[in-house]
Amino acid sequence: MAAVASPTNTKRRTYAILIALVLGILCGLAVHDLFPAYISAAHQVAALLTGLFLRLIRMIIAPLVFATLVSGIGKLGDDTLVVRVGGRVLLWFISMSFISLLIGLFAANILQPGYGFSAPLPSDISSLKHPFEPVEFLLHVVPTSVMDAMARNDILQIVVFSVLFGVALPAAGKAGETMLKWTEELAHIMLRMTDMVMVLAPLAVFGSIMGTVAQSGAGMLLHFGRFLAEFYGTIFVQWGVLTLIAFLVLGRSIKRLVGELVQPVLLGFATASSESVYPLLLEKLENFGVPTRISGFVLPLGYSFNMDGSILFQSFGAIFIAQAYGIHMPWSQQFLMLLVMMLSSKGIAGVPRASLVTLVAVLPQFGLPEAGIALILGIDHFLDMMRTATNVLGNGYAAAISAKWEGALSDGPTEDTL
Template sequence: MRSTFVGKYLSKLYVQVLIAIVVGILLGHFMPELGTKLKPLGDLFIKLIKMLLAPIIFASIVVGIARMNNVHEAGRVGLKAVLYFEVVSTLALVIGLVVVNLFKPGEGMNVDPALIDGSTVATYTQKAQQQGGALDFILNIVPNSVVGAFANGDMLPIIFFSLLFAIALARAGKTVEPFVDMLDQFLHGMFGVVRIAMYVAPLGAFGGMAFTVGKYGIGTLLSYGQLILCLYLTSAIFIVLVLGIVMQACGLSLFKFMRYIKDELFVTLGTASTEAVLPQMLVKLEKLGIPKPVVGLVLPTGYAFNADGTAIYLTMAAIFIAQAMNIDLTLWDQLILLGVLLFTSKGSAGVAGAGFVALAATLASMHKIPVEGLVLLLGVDRFLNEARAFTNLVGNGVATVVVARWEKTIDMKQARAVLERGSALPDESLTDAASGTDSIPVGVLSKRHA
């Protein structure tokens, strides 16, 4: 009976990933040379999921909007999503700014900027320069080539093209329904591939943690303990207070929601990337009672524009570098920093390390804090990345719930039942939702769940 009990829990993905993370930390600590050689395991899993993202995002957005049968409704959902993203991510930036000024984790380090070798962060600064300003950011949303955007996995251009294509299909009406159905079936095939890929998720988490601890060592956690503690504490406060209140306003429990997506949360912790769980999140949110059109539009867009964890990290990291170098920033300087971050924090798209590039772009545009100060974060960035990826994932899940509740399209009875159970209900309606057979327009759903 005990073996059956143990086997039941060992078969769960989140348990396997958690064990893999612990074993990876131990191996990286006691056998650092071997640990650093295991990086390809983590990279392989991320690469495996990334090869599926472009077609999944494209098909999810196109099928979702095309089945709304109303372009105005799609525009309304998108507008509400962007409005929510801006308000919450701005709040995250402000919270990060307040906490880092209160605790001052970089104070006392007394780093001389003249002694820093900036060559180690040259790759990040070059990428930051390529991003350019706000105008360049907007221009880069439009791809030079649709094929090139899919080949390179550029999320923003893919989302932009998907939106245009979906609107065109929605306006075409019933004549294109067979094509939309075909795209829907293609999407299910892709989700099947994702389920196969998730078998190696524990291996990816093991390799990622073994490499991180093996290369940078547990000692890095101690020397930068105050910064790490500040970021993790701030992220926890943001999740519990801000997102908790938001979910409560929606009539749902945040903690039950986090329990529902625990597999995805542990995979995110192990891989430090939310991209690894985007396909599963699409399915789980739909099974929660949110219509496919809303999930397909809001979640992928949130990955690009709603990085709450990255927002917290960027403000804290920028001020940390200034404090470490004894650079005095006035209130006006910090408000300018906040304004710049409103632009540079967008478009990170869940990629591990993208926040580091965004930080380089922020410092380069301000000319107040030396970009070379990024060197101070190199050894600890991976540990920080796990906190921001975790927060990003929870934030985007909550954002999808909020927009669906705002639109009055979420089935609250189903959502409460699923969250109470901790997993999708064995119900035909859920089976239909998972298989994509529901083609009910959002407007009809609004009347049903109003």
């Protein structure tokens, strides 16, 4: 079972992250304005602090996803139950993705963030080019080697292998029971390691924010302030819509769920990496009453198929680029673009800038210049912070709703040990 953090420890962690955020901004501004000679050193310190934390998290992601997913499916036991839970949650993911795309599309058309926007374009952004090929995507879903998938932290491939492995356990008899117990213990150990790594989260938050602000300064924030404000405002509308839909399913308990999700959402916002939040999100969902057999099954799927913030950015960013270049897109073309984005967004990795790669893949298919992505490269870190926070919130809601649908949601920390 995931460790149930005491309210005191939870508050201390939250305050520590908030303080790290503020200190990171202040120190970054001080370095940029008062000590410009140390900007390079500040960037190196930031890269060290953030890099160490993310490496430690990524070190445990693959075995944790494998263990929680296999044990979750193994505890479900019945193959029909796996299909039912998986089918329901995938339908939820598709519905929320489409709603998120629509919110981004309508917001961009109403707010028109691209009009009057101009910025120098770098000559080479070829590193972002990664054209979307449906056949290649479908082939990529199935790993040629699970060890290779785990080495690359390819969540989608790990999910496919883990689901098949978990479904096969009941047919293995006693060997399957032994393996189920082994994966439960492995998940328990990995969560203990997570508690150790999370102690460094405030340092990673400080380094990430300080390095970015030290390099860009307040001037960049002011120059792109309008676009940031409009995107953040759109995300807040999305939060309201997602919370309202979740309320229709969960009722008044949504208030307690939101309270549990504050720290994971805040950590996701600060680090701009969904991977860094996964273990903490498991813990908070268990505090809310979601059994690990449900969260351990839903969250890994959500990390590939339910990136609500990332997918909203797809439609919002594409319309922004069209407006910035003065390209008119009829509504029919915009809705066709949404359907393509529904496919291309699936399997987005929970790492920074993954959304940019996917957006670049879609732009040429609708006559939009790939170079337009350079207009937002300078502030993408701040966009990615909000995208990641939204991804965390959406997946937290999805896990809780799945537990509700299965009648497995309790009023507090579950006794469903890993």
